[in-house]
Amino acid sequence: MTSTSSKTRSRLLLALALGASLVAGAARPAVAADGPSAVVERTTSGVIAILTDGKLSTDEKRKRVEDVVLASVDFETLSKLVIARNWSKFSEAQRAEFMTLFRNHLSMTYGRNVETYKNEKVTITGSRDENGGDTTVKTKILRGGPGDILVDYRMRQTAGTWKIIDVIIEGVSLVSNFRSQFQDVVASGGPERLLSLLRDKNAKGESLKTS
Amino acid sequence: MMRLSTIALLAVLVLAPTTTCLAADPPPATETETTSDAAGTGADYDPWQRMNRGIFWFNDQADQYVLEPVAKGWDVIMPEPAETSISNFFGNLRFPVVMLNNLLQGKPGDAAIDVGRFMVNTTFGIGGLFDPATIWGLERHSEDFGQTLGVWGVPPGPYLVLPLLGPSNPRDTAGIPVDWVFSVTPLFLSSFWWTGAGVINIVNARAQILDEVQQAKEASLDYYVFVRNAYYQRRVAQVNDQKEEGTNAPSDDLYDLNVIEDTK
Numbered sequence: 484m485t486s487t488s489s490k491t492r493s494r495l496l497l498a499l500a501l502g503a504s505l506v507a508g509a510a511r512p513a514v515a516a517d518g519p520s521a522v523v524e525r526t527t528s529g530v531i532a533i534l535t536d537g538k539l540s541t542d543e544k545r546k547r548v549e550d551v552v553l554a555s556v557d558f559e560t561l562s563k564l565v566i567a568r569n570w571s572k573f574s575e576a577q578r579a580e581f582m583t584l585f586r587n588h589l590s591m592t593y594g595r596n597v598e599t600y601k602n603e604k605v606t607i608t609g610s611r612d613e614n615g616g617d618t619t620v621k622t623k624i625l626r627g628g629p630g631d632i633l634v635d636y637r638m639r640q641t642a643g644t645w646k647i648i649d650v651i652i653e654g655v656s657l658v659s660n661f662r663s664q665f666q667d668v669v670a671s672g673g674p675e676r677l678l679s680l681l682r683d684k685n686a687k688g689e690s691l692k693t694s
Numbered sequence: 695m696m697r698l699s700t701i702a703l704l705a706v707l708v709l710a711p712t713t714t715c716l717a718a719d720p721p722p723a724t725e726t727e728t729t730s731d732a733a734g735t736g737a738d739y740d741p742w743q744r745m746n747r748g749i750f751w752f753n754d755q756a757d758q759y760v761l762e763p764v765a766k767g768w769d770v771i772m773p774e775p776a777e778t779s780i781s782n783f784f785g786n787l788r789f790p791v792v793m794l795n796n797l798l799q800g801k802p803g804d805a806a807i808d809v810g811r812f813m814v815n816t817t818f819g820i821g822g823l824f825d826p827a828t829i830w831g832l833e834r835h836s837e838d839f840g841q842t843l844g845v846w847g848v849p850p851g852p853y854l855v856l857p858l859l860g861p862s863n864p865r866d867t868a869g870i871p872v873d874w875v876f877s878v879t880p881l882f883l884s885s886f887w888w889t890g891a892g893v894i895n896i897v898n899a900r901a902q903i904l905d906e907v908q909q910a911k912e913a914s915l916d917y918y919v920f921v922r923n924a925y926y927q928r929r930v931a932q933v934n935d936q937k938e939e940g941t942n943a944p945s946d947d948l949y950d951l952n953v954i955e956d957t958k
Contacts, residue, residue, distance in 0.1 A: 563951060592913035599905065614946045630834065637949065648949065654931020655924045659948055663738055663923040664916045680915055688912070 519618040519638035519645040520610050526555040526647075527605040527622065534600045545597045549590050557639060557646035558586060564648065565661045569669040577674045584681040585661075591688040601626075605634075616640065617648070737926035738919075739852050746855040750918050753860060757900075762907075765900035777902055779823040784895045785834070786815050786822025791876045795837035799845045807832050836932065839869030839876070844933035853922050861925035 517525065529551040533544050562582045563570050573581060604625045611619045617639050624632040637649035637656075649658040668677045740746060769777070793808035811827040811834065818826050828834055843865050844850070851864035859870075883891075914920035 560951065564949060588913075592909060595909070613949075615950070617949060630828070639949075653928060655927040656948065659737060659927060660920060660923045662948075664914060664919045666738070667919065668915065677915075684915065 517645060519636075519640075520607055520620050522555055522638065522645045523620040523622065523636050523647070524607055526551060531603075531605065534597065535602075541598055545594045548597055549594065555647050557641060557648050558582060560639060560641070560646075560648045561658065564658045565665060566669070567662055567666075569666070569674070572669065573674045577678060580678055581674070581681070584678060584685060587685050588681055588688075591685060613637070618645070619651075737923045740922060741852050742854060746853060746922075747918055749855040749857055750921075753855070753858060754917075756858060761897070761900050762904070765897050765904060768897050769901040769904055772898070772901065777898055780894065780898045781902060782815070782819070782825050783822045784891075784898075785825075786812060786819070788877065790878050791873050792835050792837045794876045795839055795842045795873075796835060798839075798842045799837065804835055804837075808835060838866075839872035840866030840929070841869075841933050843869055844929070850926075850929065853926070861921055863929075866929065 530548050533539065533547045533551065536544070539547070559582065562578070562585060565585070566573065566581070570578070605622055606625060607620060607622050609621045611621070613619055617637055620636045620638055622634050622636065624634055626632065633653055635651040636647050637651065637658075638645045639648045640646075649656055651657070665677055668680060772780075789808055789812040793805045793812075796802075796805040796808060811832045814827040814830065814832065815822050815825055818824075825834070840862075848865050850866065854862045854864060854867060856862050856867060910920060911917050
């Protein structure tokens with residue numbers, strides 16, 4: 484009960500970090516007509532091209548990675564899925580603010596992975612059609628020694644474009660995980676409580692970054 | 695005598711969701727209905743939350759003030775390849791547990807791979823320090839008796855945080871002593887040696903995930919819920935074995951916007 488499990492744990496956490504960095508973005512028009520696997524392929528290879536570009540500073544890399552990822556994520560759908568049933572309790576303004584805060588939260592906490600990139604490669608291992616028209620694209624992050632990490636992307640087509648709506652790392656869905664975390668907060672303190680927690684969290688992150 | 699390495703490992707487990715312990719099948723329908731509000735899965739079934747949060751807090755203190763500082767020191771001294779080798783070494787020793795559980799789960803093919811891995815890594819891998827077996831296509835498995843019970847259809851039960859051992863549930867907890875029996879390590883080593891080895895294993899394992907744990911804490915609004923949810927989902931995935939097509943997907947309900955928008 485020792486090292487195998489610890490290895491799994493460590494892989495999971497790393498995967499959460501790497502995978503979530505791919506989610507940290509807002510919705511933006513993507514190239515139309517690509518299939519779901521092509522979108523994942525374009526996004527991951529785009530990210531790796533930026534990470535391996537020796538001419539870019541860390542800050543530039545971070546910004547560019549964010550742009551590439553944002554273009555492939557349906558952030559509105561992702562936000563709705565995370566808030567789930569409580570979405571109707573949010574006013575239009577609160578919804579907009581939530582999306583901004585949540586996006587900033589993700590890019591701040593996971594964007595730092597740009598600095599710790601260690602030549603990981605990504606390979607697409609397959610895809611699966613889901614009920615309701617979604618497709619899951621299965622990938623593997625190849626890390627050499629410490630073992631590979633399985634990352635699945637849940638894709639949905641909106642207005643002819645396939646975008647990421649969830650990242651599932653070693654079986655752990657980010658949407659489900661954040662939904663669990665936000666559920667209690669909204670239930671007890673309403674949307675405003677969640678927004679204020681996110682504001683505080685982001686403010687703390689900003690001050691860490693500049694200090 | 696209780697295995698100290700096990701206890702020490704617990705501290706590591708607090709921090710990370712996937713432990714040796716239990717796994718989860720999709721809960722029965724009634725359970726899903728009462729618990730699916732939060733996560734779209736049974737991930738939030740936590741009637742013992744008060745107690746669990748207390749133990750979780752205690753575990754986190756033990757980590758912050760004891761394990762993590764030691765692991766940081768270790769990480770400074772040990773080069774990364776050495777940490778990987780130590781981890782490989784202990785993983786190799788776990789071979790009987792993994793193999794027996796694969797047999798009990800009706801996967802003789804995987805058990806045979808485990809035997810092959812042990813032979814290759816113990817010889818060519820110099821006592822398990824290296825992992826040539828993976829390069830040769832003998833994939834490593836992570837199995838324990840909690841998963842075996844899950845494969846047999848035993849539901850996980852409510853979330854349970856164990857002192858020092860971390861995230862679990864009644865089913866996974868029941869698996870711990872069984873895996874201890876399966877593990878042959880303590881039988882041929884004196885307690886002095888396996889206690890020492892256990893401590894090294896735990897410190898080394900913690901050292902390998904220093905950044906990841908830090909990041910998980912920063913990225914979560916409620917770290918307790920983050921761990922609880924991730925543990926549940928991870929155990930479901932492990933019981934189902936990810937390579938099986940389709941069994942690893944979160945439920946479709948999780949992605950149903952109609953459910954969300956129809957609810958006022």
